[in-house]
Amino acid sequence: MDFRLDEEQQALRESVRDFAREVVAPVIGDHYEKHTFPYEIVRQMGKMGLFGLPFAEEHGGMGGDYFALCLVLEELARVDSSVAITLEAAVSLGAMPIYRFGTEEQKARWLPKLLSGEALAGFGLTEPGTGSDAGGTRTRAVLDGDEWVINGSKAFITNSGTDITALVTVTAVTGTKPDGSKELSTIIVPSGTPGFTVAPGYSKVGWNASDTHELTFDDCRVPAANLLGERGRGFAQFLRILDEGRIAIAALAVGLAQGCVDESITYAKERQAFGQPIGNYQAIQFKIADMEMKAHTARLAYYDAAARMLAGEPFKRQAAIAKLHASTVAVDNAREATQIHGGYGFMNEYPVARFWRDSKILEIGEGTSEVQRMIIARDLGM
Numbered sequence: 001m002d003f004r005l006d007e008e009q010q011a012l013r014e015s016v017r018d019f020a021r022e023v024v025a026p027v028i029g030d031h032y033e034k035h036t037f038p039y040e041i042v043r044q045m046g047k048m049g050l051f052g053l054p055f056a057e058e059h060g061g062m063g064g065d066y067f068a069l070c071l072v073l074e075e076l077a078r079v080d081s082s083v084a085i086t087l088e089a090a091v092s093l094g095a096m097p098i099y100r101f102g103t104e105e106q107k108a109r110w111l112p113k114l115l116s117g118e119a120l121a122g123f124g125l126t127e128p129g130t131g132s133d134a135g136g137t138r139t140r141a142v143l144d145g146d147e148w149v150i151n152g153s154k155a156f157i158t159n160s161g162t163d164i165t166a167l168v169t170v171t172a173v174t175g176t177k178p179d180g181s182k183e184l185s186t187i188i189v190p191s192g193t194p195g196f197t198v199a200p201g202y203s204k205v206g207w208n209a210s211d212t213h214e215l216t217f218d219d220c221r222v223p224a225a226n227l228l229g230e231r232g233r234g235f236a237q238f239l240r241i242l243d244e245g246r247i248a249i250a251a252l253a254v255g256l257a258q259g260c261v262d263e264s265i266t267y268a269k270e271r272q273a274f275g276q277p278i279g280n281y282q283a284i285q286f287k288i289a290d291m292e293m294k295a296h297t298a299r300l301a302y303y304d305a306a307a308r309m310l311a312g313e314p315f316k317r318q319a320a321i322a323k324l325h326a327s328t329v330a331v332d333n334a335r336e337a338t339q340i341h342g343g344y345g346f347m348n349e350y351p352v353a354r355f356w357r358d359s360k361i362l363e364i365g366e367g368t369s370e371v372q373r374m375i376i377a378r379d380l381g382m
């Protein structure tokens with residue numbers, strides 16, 4: 001067992017670290033404050049090949065793997081989570097369903113644009129009335145000749161309303177199974193399809209430079225060929241996508257937790273109180289030591305989950321543990337980093353204020369902490 005990074009992984013991590021510090025850090029505070037989407041950063045990430053990282057070259061990808069994506073997400077989130085979640089959602093929730101389950105025609109049509117970062121895709125699972133309980137999905141799609149007619153709404157969908165959003169994959173009830181349960185399927189809805197409306201962006205507590213909307217479908221018609229994978233496989237599809245996505249969110253959470261350590265060390269060495277830098281006080285040193293310990297153990301948990309996934313082994317429990325632990329650690333570290341910054345930690349101009357506001361959603365999105373515990377307990381046979 002060796003969790004040290006090889007030369008290629010280290011080089012990738014270094015280049016993204018430099019990009020985050022030199023390109024993202026100087027401008028992201030302004031985007032955050034104004035709630036604007038960082039198109040220029042997205043364009044540059046596209047040029048770096050980040051949107052195509054874990055995909056095969058034959059589809060326009062970089063031929064890397066999911067762990068490489070996680071390393072990138074960690075480094076981005078160390079500086080800013082809005083940018084990191086934009087990439088995470090674009091790759092893991094946007095392009096991945098088409099890559100994993102799409103027909104050759106669907107892949108040929110959508111993947112080149114999505115993997116170059118020229119276009120983004122959203123993943124529409126959550127609804128205004130149901131999130132954790134996907135069985136409560138109410139959006140319906142009825143086959144009418146050679147078209148699906150979709151009616152319903154989706155809530156909190158990331159990357160669904162940018163100027164470069166090309167499509168949203170939507171889970172919908174398409175019938176009833178022989179056992180009486182809902183038949184769920186996934187359908188591709190291109191942006192601009194009549195009957196598909198994107199509401200104005202939400203006013204959020206955090207992730208303010210990322211794009212999130214409620215979507216409505218009102219007799220929205222798309223070709224029958226827009227079905228993603230097999231009819232009735234929607235449930236299995238999104239479970240797979242979310243299992244993987246949890247490792248990516250864990251990596252993002254570790255990045256935020258590590259960013260809190262970085263900012264706290266810098267501040268503690270500069271800030272003077274009672275005649276010396278506050279970093280000289282053991283109370284502050286111990287806080288930072290604990291933050292580092294938490295970021296480190298959370299990192300090992302996501303490395304382990306990713307290693308199992310890449311080895312083709314079961315990884316559901318480990319992905320849930322990684323996500324649960326890393327998101328808890330991110331919230332803990334953001335709280336402590338803010339405390340170390342005193343009053344300045346409450347000022348939006350300081351990165352730790354952004355980290356604090358961005359940390360809470362990590363315990364909610366892509367499966368709440370309660371859902372992670374349910375997954376772990378179930379996997380333990382309970």
Ligand SMILES: Cc1cc2nc3c(=O)[nH]c(=O)nc-3n(C[C@H](O)[C@H](O)[C@H](O)COP(=O)(O)OP(=O)(O)OC[C@H]3O[C@@H](n4cnc5c(N)ncnc54)[C@H](O)[C@@H]3O)c2cc1C
Nearest residue numbers: 123124125126130131132156157158364365366367368370
């Ligand atoms: C900024 C943002 C971006 C998002 N992006 C996307 C996206 O791109 N695509 C998408 O589909 N969704 C997205 N989501 C939705 C997100 O995944 C859901 O908010 C999340 O899964 C929780 O669902 P919910 O909000 O409906 O909460 P609920 O499911 O209503 O849960 C409410 C509370 O009850 C708890 N709870 C529920 N069931 C149980 C149970 N059985 N036992 C114990 N406790 C339980 C939950 O843990 C939670 O604490 C996003 C959300 C946000 C805020």
